Amino acid sequence: MTVVLSAQQVRKTFGSELVLDDVTLEVPEHSVTVLIGASGSGKSTLLRCINLLEPIDDGRILLDDVDITAVGTDPDAVRRRIGTVFQHFNLFPHLDVLDNITLAPRVVHGVSKDEAEQRAIDLLARFDLTAKTHAFPDRLSGGQQQRVAIIRAIATEPRLLLLDEVTSALDPVLVGEVLELVAELRHDGMTMVVATHEMGFARRVADQVGFLSGGVLHEVGVPEQVIDAPRTPGLQAFLTALRHAGRL
Amino acid sequence: MSEQSRGPYAPSDARIAREAAARRAARRSSMIAAVSTLIVGVVLVVGVTHTPGWDRVQASFFSWDYARQSFPDVVQGLWLNIRVMVVCEVLILGIGLAVALSRTTRSPLLFPLRIAAAAYTDVFRGLPLLLVIFLLGLGVPALRINGLTNSVVVWGAAALVLTYSAYVAEVLRAGIESVHPTQRMAARALGLTPAQTTRHVVLPQAVRRVIPPLLNDLVSLQKDSGLISVLGAIDAIKAAAIDTAMSFNFTPYVVAGALFVLLTIPLARYTDWLSARMASRQQQGGVA
Numbered sequence: 001m002t003v004v005l006s007a008q009q010v011r012k013t014f015g016s017e018l019v020l021d022d023v024t025l026e027v028p029e030h031s032v033t034v035l036i037g038a039s040g041s042g043k044s045t046l047l048r049c050i051n052l053l054e055p056i057d058d059g060r061i062l063l064d065d066v067d068i069t070a071v072g073t074d075p076d077a078v079r080r081r082i083g084t085v086f087q088h089f090n091l092f093p094h095l096d097v098l099d100n101i102t103l104a105p106r107v108v109h110g111v112s113k114d115e116a117e118q119r120a121i122d123l124l125a126r127f128d129l130t131a132k133t134h135a136f137p138d139r140l141s142g143g144q145q146q147r148v149a150i151i152r153a154i155a156t157e158p159r160l161l162l163l164d165e166v167t168s169a170l171d172p173v174l175v176g177e178v179l180e181l182v183a184e185l186r187h188d189g190m191t192m193v194v195a196t197h198e199m200g201f202a203r204r205v206a207d208q209v210g211f212l213s214g215g216v217l218h219e220v221g222v223p224e225q226v227i228d229a230p231r232t233p234g235l236q237a238f239l240t241a242l243r244h245a246g247r248l
Numbered sequence: 249m250s251e252q253s254r255g256p257y258a259p260s261d262a263r264i265a266r267e268a269a270a271r272r273a274a275r276r277s278s279m280i281a282a283v284s285t286l287i288v289g290v291v292l293v294v295g296v297t298h299t300p301g302w303d304r305v306q307a308s309f310f311s312w313d314y315a316r317q318s319f320p321d322v323v324q325g326l327w328l329n330i331r332v333m334v335v336c337e338v339l340i341l342g343i344g345l346a347v348a349l350s351r352t353t354r355s356p357l358l359f360p361l362r363i364a365a366a367a368y369t370d371v372f373r374g375l376p377l378l379l380v381i382f383l384l385g386l387g388v389p390a391l392r393i394n395g396l397t398n399s400v401v402v403w404g405a406a407a408l409v410l411t412y413s414a415y416v417a418e419v420l421r422a423g424i425e426s427v428h429p430t431q432r433m434a435a436r437a438l439g440l441t442p443a444q445t446t447r448h449v450v451l452p453q454a455v456r457r458v459i460p461p462l463l464n465d466l467v468s469l470q471k472d473s474g475l476i477s478v479l480g481a482i483d484a485i486k487a488a489a490i491d492t493a494m495s496f497n498f499t500p501y502v503v504a505g506a507l508f509v510l511l512t513i514p515l516a517r518y519t520d521w522l523s524a525r526m527a528s529r530q531q532q533g534g535v536a
């Protein structure tokens with residue numbers, strides 16, 4: 001089993017607030033790791049530490065066995081190998097869908113314009129977005145925007161894809177189409193770390209689920225175990241709360 | 249509602265009536281506008297031409313003969329203004345952009361540059377343009393430094409560039425800072441370097457947002473190019489002044505003024521059109 005990402009005793013503080021406390025997590029190749037946990041538990045922060053948008057205080061993070069948190073690492077080079085999609089779509093409003101997708105392949109990876117566009121067109125066709133090829137982001141529905149953002153992130157063929165609550169700005173109908181896309185990517189063998197509040201989705205696509213609470217990764221395991229047979233009181237309470245809210 | 253049961257779309261009576269009413273209202277509005285414009289126009293023309301003293305005003309400001317006489321001189325002078333405007337506009341956009349980028353850079357290496365850029369904009373936005381023109385146009389040639397040109401046109405243009413670059417830099421900086429930080433973050437997450445992010449993501453959005461105020465500054469520059477006449481450069485205003493000095497008739501100034509206005513109108517209208525278009529795009533786009 002090849003391990004793509006390995007976080008080892010990662011610690012992160014914002015001022016005096018301890019946001020990630022000794023987090024250790026291994027992400028095997030072609031697997032989907034889903035992070036769950038209450039708001040403020042540190043899910044986004046962990047993802048942002050992985051793609052080096054935030055420096056960590058202690059511990060280390062390995063990408064393909066190379067320590068990317070070591071002194072002297074070029075963060076741009078690391079980010080070229082990690083695709084990231086945020087909760088808010090963050091498409092570039094001045095570029096149409098095609099240019100949004102081809103910008104990084106052309107500018108960062110030196111792919112020719114023709115090749116980048118062909119790849120983008122193939123991806124758009126595959127995910128039913130051909131009609132939107134030349135649309136600007138403000139003319140897309142939320143679900144379409146988020147799917148374009150995901151396509152943009154995979155257009156550079158990243159080694160690892162980080163998805164941070166890619167559905168939480170969407171209404172329930174649109175959530176479905178975005179999750180469908182993520183399920184397809186899993187089918188393709190994309191290695192992913194996904195922060196989400198969608199338990200049904202976690203159960204369906206996750207190879208392993210990690211429960212974060214107060215910056216501590218309390219439980220990691222297969223979904224059947226973590227979601228259906230929680231061992232820690234914190235996770236039991238979290239799941240009970242979700243059940244009461246009708247979200248489980 | 250099932251799709252199959254419906255025939256081809258036919259507008260309802262309600263829609264037909266609504267559209268007819270809208271057409272009637274539109275016709276009525278253009279009628280009212282035409283009539284009121286006509287009335288105001290007639291009142292103005294009659295009022296002005298019947299004012300006592302109008303004959304004298306017409307003779308010394310709007311004399312057809314003097315206008316024809318001075319026209320070639322003024323146009324020749326205007327050609328100098330046009331060349332100064334074009335060269336200055338190019339330089340100003342370049343320098344303004346460089347200063348704006350220096351002011352918004354986060355690189356610690358470029359910290360001194362940031363301070364210098366801030367000092368430059370503070371000073372030159374505060375200095376009266378006329379004063380800068382005198383300092384450079386009269387002061388520098390008086391130093392008689394070898395290798396430096398004494399051309400008042402060059403020094404006058406330099407004063408325009410120095411002053412207007414400071415304005416343009418501030419406009420561009422406002423644009424750069426108005427781009428939401430998540431845009432920069434999204435670009436960095438895709439692996440773009442800071443420079444690539446600025447070039448491909450931040451600047452295009454920033455410039456688009458500030459095009460109306462930017463063009464406004466350029467319109468202003470076009471007319472201020474006439475200030476180099478105070479240094480003795482024979483531009484449109486100076487040419488008009490020379491003709492006026494010989495005839496004591498002010499028509500050449502009016503000719504020069506009219507030409508300046510004509511020169512700025514295309515840019516001003518373009519600015520309006522662009523602002524209107526962007527406003528409507530924004531509305532259609534809704535929340536982006």
Ligand SMILES: Nc1ncnc2c1ncn2[C@@H]1O[C@H](COP(=O)(O)OP(=O)(O)OP(=O)(O)O)[C@@H](O)[C@H]1O
Pocket residue numbers: 014019037038039040041042043044045046165
């Ligand atoms: N840039 C920052 N500066 C200071 N504190 C921060 C910053 N980013 C996050 N935090 C804090 O870190 C903690 C974890 O935040 P994080 O965004 O990782 O939570 P989350 O699990 O993603 O929550 P949510 O489900 O609401 O997205 C929170 O207490 C938050 O206030």
Ligand SMILES: [Mg+2]
Pocket residue numbers: 043044045164165195
């Ligand atoms: Mg979050």
